[in-house]
Amino acid sequence: MTLLKKAKDNIITKEMKHVAKTENQDPEYIRKCIAAGTIIIPKNKSRNTTPTGIGEGLTTKINSNIGTSQDCENYEEELKKLQISIKYGADAIMDLSTGNDTDRLRRLIIQKSHIPLGTVPIYSSAVQSKDITNMTKDNLFDAIKTHAKDGTDFVTVHCGVTLKVLETLKNHPRTTGIVSRGGSMLAKWMTYHKKENPLYEYYDELLELARKHDTTLSLGDGLRPGSIADSTDKSQIQELIILADLAKKAYEQDVQVMIEGPGHIPLHEIETNIKLQKALCNNAPFYVLGPIVTDIAPGYDHITSAIGGAIAAASGADFLCYVTPSEHLALPQAEDVKQGIIAAKIAAHAGDIAKGIKGATERDNAMSQARKNLDWKKQQSLALDPTAFKKYRIDTDHETCTMCGKYCAIKK
Amino acid sequence: MTLLKKAKDNIITKEMKHVAKTENQDPEYIRKCIAAGTIIIPKNKSRNTTPTGIGEGLTTKINSNIGTSQDCENYEEELKKLQISIKYGADAIMDLSTGNDTDRLRRLIIQKSHIPLGTVPIYSSAVQSKDITNMTKDNLFDAIKTHAKDGTDFVTVHCGVTLKVLETLKNHPRTTGIVSRGGSMLAKWMTYHKKENPLYEYYDELLELARKHDTTLSLGDGLRPGSIADSTDKSQIQELIILADLAKKAYEQDVQVMIEGPGHIPLHEIETNIKLQKALCNNAPFYVLGPIVTDIAPGYDHITSAIGGAIAAASGADFLCYVTPSEHLALPQAEDVKQGIIAAKIAAHAGDIAKGIKGATERDNAMSQARKNLDWKKQQSLALDPTAFKKYRIDTDHETCTMCGKYCAIKK
Numbered sequence: 086m087t088l089l090k091k092a093k094d095n096i097i098t099k100e101m102k103h104v105a106k107t108e109n110q111d112p113e114y115i116r117k118c119i120a121a122g123t124i125i126i127p128k129n130k131s132r133n134t135t136p137t138g139i140g141e142g143l144t145t146k147i148n149s150n151i152g153t154s155q156d157c158e159n160y161e162e163e164l165k166k167l168q169i170s171i172k173y174g175a176d177a178i179m180d181l182s183t184g185n186d187t188d189r190l191r192r193l194i195i196q197k198s199h200i201p202l203g204t205v206p207i208y209s210s211a212v213q214s215k216d217i218t219n220m221t222k223d224n225l226f227d228a229i230k231t232h233a234k235d236g237t238d239f240v241t242v243h244c245g246v247t248l249k250v251l252e253t254l255k256n257h258p259r260t261t262g263i264v265s266r267g268g269s270m271l272a273k274w275m276t277y278h279k280k281e282n283p284l285y286e287y288y289d290e291l292l293e294l295a296r297k298h299d300t301t302l303s304l305g306d307g308l309r310p311g312s313i314a315d316s317t318d319k320s321q322i323q324e325l326i327i328l329a330d331l332a333k334k335a336y337e338q339d340v341q342v343m344i345e346g347p348g349h350i351p352l353h354e355i356e357t358n359i360k361l362q363k364a365l366c367n368n369a370p371f372y373v374l375g376p377i378v379t380d381i382a383p384g385y386d387h388i389t390s391a392i393g394g395a396i397a398a399a400s401g402a403d404f405l406c407y408v409t410p411s412e413h414l415a416l417p418q419a420e421d422v423k424q425g426i427i428a429a430k431i432a433a434h435a436g437d438i439a440k441g442i443k444g445a446t447e448r449d450n451a452m453s454q455a456r457k458n459l460d461w462k463k464q465q466s467l468a469l470d471p472t473a474f475k476k477y478r479i480d481t482d483h484e485t486c487t488m489c490g491k492y493c494a495i496k497k
Numbered sequence: 498m499t500l501l502k503k504a505k506d507n508i509i510t511k512e513m514k515h516v517a518k519t520e521n522q523d524p525e526y527i528r529k530c531i532a533a534g535t536i537i538i539p540k541n542k543s544r545n546t547t548p549t550g551i552g553e554g555l556t557t558k559i560n561s562n563i564g565t566s567q568d569c570e571n572y573e574e575e576l577k578k579l580q581i582s583i584k585y586g587a588d589a590i591m592d593l594s595t596g597n598d599t600d601r602l603r604r605l606i607i608q609k610s611h612i613p614l615g616t617v618p619i620y621s622s623a624v625q626s627k628d629i630t631n632m633t634k635d636n637l638f639d640a641i642k643t644h645a646k647d648g649t650d651f652v653t654v655h656c657g658v659t660l661k662v663l664e665t666l667k668n669h670p671r672t673t674g675i676v677s678r679g680g681s682m683l684a685k686w687m688t689y690h691k692k693e694n695p696l697y698e699y700y701d702e703l704l705e706l707a708r709k710h711d712t713t714l715s716l717g718d719g720l721r722p723g724s725i726a727d728s729t730d731k732s733q734i735q736e737l738i739i740l741a742d743l744a745k746k747a748y749e750q751d752v753q754v755m756i757e758g759p760g761h762i763p764l765h766e767i768e769t770n771i772k773l774q775k776a777l778c779n780n781a782p783f784y785v786l787g788p789i790v791t792d793i794a795p796g797y798d799h800i801t802s803a804i805g806g807a808i809a810a811a812s813g814a815d816f817l818c819y820v821t822p823s824e825h826l827a828l829p830q831a832e833d834v835k836q837g838i839i840a841a842k843i844a845a846h847a848g849d850i851a852k853g854i855k856g857a858t859e860r861d862n863a864m865s866q867a868r869k870n871l872d873w874k875k876q877q878s879l880a881l882d883p884t885a886f887k888k889y890r891i892d893t894d895h896e897t898c899t900m901c902g903k904y905c906a907i908k909k
Contacts (some may be wrong), residue, residue: 132562155902156892183904211904238670260865261907269906283702311907312865313850313858349865351858352811373648377706378807378847380861380868384885390799392807396788399764413868414889416899431800434792438725439765446725446763449792453672453724456792464795471797477826480568487828492568492595492623494681495673495723 087299088126090339092119096158102127104138109443118142122332123368125341127177127201127301132236135199137176139343140370144442145398145433146176148203148372148406149426153184157416166422173470179203179241179406183266187212191235197367201238203303206231207267217270218493222283226290241302242291243267244284244331245324246307251275254308254320261311268307277290288331292338301341303372304328309348313380316350317358329365336369343370343404346397356392359400372404373397376476377412386412386416387421387428396431398436405429434469445496454470457495459484499711500538502751503694504531516550521855530859534744535780537753539589539713541614547611549588551755552782556854557792557810558588560615560818561838562786565596569650569828575602578834579610585838585882595678599624603647613650615715618643619679629682634695638702639776644890645710652712653757654680654703654741656696656735658719663687664730666720673723676760700743704750713753716740721760726794728769729760736790741777748781753815754883755782758809762788767805771812784816785809789824791895797823799833799840806841810848817841839882847882869907871896 091098097116104126105112115138120122124140130321139146149170151163166437170178177200182190187209206228213228214220214303246268254263263269271282284291295302305326308324310316311341328344335342350358355376362371376393377386390408398405409417409425417425448467455463461478468474480486485493503510516538517524527550530536536552551558561582563575572719575594582590589612592603606614621640626632658680666675675681684869696703697835707714720736722728737796740756747754756778762770767788774783787806789798802820810817821829821837829837849857860879866874873890880886892898895906 113664125503154900155904158894183901208904223798260862261869264906266771266901266904270904277733313861315633323833352807352847379843379850380864381846381879382839382843382881383864384882384889385839385843385881388800388803388840391845392804392844395764395804396808410885411889411900414886414900415891425795427794428800431791431794431797432804434793435764435801435804438763438791450672450727451794452792454724455726457673467793468796469794470796473822474826475743477796477823479827483568486826487568488566488823488826489595489678492567492620492678494676494678 087296087341088128088337089119089294089341092423093114093339100128100136103136108138108143108441110142122336123342125368125370126300127239127341128299129233129238130299132195132238133199134201134238137201138166139404140179143403145402145436146404147426147429147433148177148179148404149422150179150406151173151422152180152181153190154416155183158184160190160193162283162419164193164197164420167194168425169419169423171198173423173431175200175202175426181205181208183208183212185212188231190232191237192230195236203239203241204232205241205267206244207270211270215495217274218277220274222287226294227355229294230296233300237300239303241303242284243271243289243305243307244291244323245281245327246271247284247285247327248275248281250308250320250324250327253323257319259318259320262315263307264311264389265305265307265309271307277316288334292335292340293416295340296338301343302335304331304342304344306345306347309346309374310350311342312349313351316347317354321347323370325362325365332366332369343372346371346373347376348374349380350378350393352378355396356400359397359402363401371401372406372458374406375408377408383413384410386410387425391432394432395435398433399438399439405433408424428471459495499751499753499819500540501531501707501753503893504528505751512540512548515548520550526554534748534754535782536792537713537755537782538875539651540711541645541648541650544607544650545611546613549613551816553780555815557814557848558816559814559838559841559845560589560591561587561834562591562593562818563834564593565602566828567595567631570596570606572602572605574831575610576605577831579606581835582838583610583612584739585835587838589613589615591873593617593620594626595620595851596849597624600643603644603649607648615651615653616644616649617653617679619655619682623682629686630689637695638699638706640716641703641706645706645712646808649712653715653717653879654681654696655683655717656694656700656703657716657739658683658694659692659697659739662720662732662736662739665735667733669716671730671732672726675719676723677717677719677721679717683719693876700746704747704752707752708750713755714747716743716754716756718757718759721758721786722762724761725763728759729766737774737777744778744781758785758814759782759788760786761792762790762805764790764804767808768812771809771814775813783813783816784818785814786818787820789820795825796822798822799837801845803840806844807847810845811851817845824845842881871907
């Protein structure tokens, strides 16, 4: 029995109780929302993951992407990124490894951490197949099976990249086409073989597999816009409609599901994107990448995405995938991971205040009280990053700071 | 004749033509908006400032604060910050010096730059008076006169900190009280002397002075909230009502005027704050500090304010005062100034895209086209900070980047 099935059967599990306690909510509220598909707790049945709720009425969660690439396959470095992610408050981790051994990091993460783990199994089949066109439907499903069996809590599956969606894309060309790595792999395969996306065609098999391991499906947005110019276009929305259908099927088959979303979106279209997803997908949890609100700031995309992420969270997005300063340019280094996490935490928290999440302003109020009292130690302990605080607050003996000194407005 | 008077008299000046050209607008549109008080071009009549338009339908401008303090009085360092501010695209500079010689930096900035300069004259009187309670009305007005005579393009004057507003504050206590430096000086003076704010009581004299030098008034928000808890409270709005009255008087007396705004504001209250200012102040330009959307991220307040600033700009704010990572902790270093500028530029630009400013997406579109073409040189030239781009893009010979390598979604 999956967690969703239990919720539907009116069973309050220990995971639900745990989430209820963490979120300062009633366990029955958590159960009810899981049963309605508006909250998920991604947790593979074989893994001892810390139960983490994502969805309606809960604090906005953030995800950190790590993983090797063909150009950088350094496991020590990736584990360092894992530790930094946990230290600075990532609620989930995704292993996006595309290095030669795609199994290794995933298994290390499972050994060494307890936060929910997500993966993109098609990367494993892509690496194994050398050229994606060599991949068979079985290769792809075997990869998903392996990931699920290992204990992966949620898998990104780009089931919505269908022939129909590719037709829409062809008829409505874009500036940056497909920028989703998994989405582009499937599109290439489908175009080469002139066949439907196996994740769509054999979706029932996929559900069977997910149900068996109680792995949550994260329905990937292969058509997410890769530029402001492509935002909220027909291909993106066409795919979303399909994802909404697939989410409904997963829900009916007792498989927990969330929807992935954009991407590059101008500020004034973010709320619409969130409300649209909620309306189409029966309020299933929404997991957004960014959104990035301008294309012109490579090197600072943790900031462009903090802007978009905060507005998305305030509008109802449930889960933010961080973006690091190295986005669009290189695989992130450990310091980039830290910067990405902090920016995403700020965005999620700003969104939570706006959403009116219970207790969201408590830490802000304590910080402001400490500021009023010129209690610098207390301020440091309440800061999202006490290390950064310390870096600036070098004159630790002064009652005031070097900006205002004796003209400090707060000093009596 | 002030610029505003000329606009009212249907005269299109060379400053208006310059702004029209820069903004890709019709000169008559600029004149009309200046005449209506919805656009200003802060420019002291004695100074050769590059004409910079702030207001309705124009790109959102950003300001960089520099200046000495009692703890840090290093003129070379401040001039370095000035150069960095100009290099990374500040549209205006404010000298907030509170070091012992408050005249020196202002005069150096006037010598060495051509972007509009703003100051807060009360800081000069505070430094001269040793204790603010020793200040006389004449001291304060002499300081304003000196700043205006030197060529200051706009002065922040906290005219709205009236006895009535202090009464409101007393009746509705706040977590962080008054956090505006100038506001707190005036409040201390008024409380000690049991007298009305001289900037309010002798506002007509102030207007006379401003008109003489064609110095724009920036009506300071001495009651801006210093914490999420104090946001949009009675004291803040009481002051705004008074500022709206004073702005009307300035406008009637042919003195250009803008309104300063918050501060610490939760995300969901930002739009309301902007719309309220516009409604009360007859659409006078709005100059906001931040807003900062959470109190818990000292060391990262360039990010918390980029979130708030982007939403403010999208909602109609015209001018963003940058916030650096060292805000709340220390006088910023040159690198902090750079980070503050870049974050504010991102916020302003994201707002401009949302506001539908003519041509705002052109650079985004060019960047996205360069991305599609894997044209890294072009991308670098279009980046807000080409140096940061270069820092991440170390593998300059590769067709793709180290994140996706051969799995690059964009590569054909």
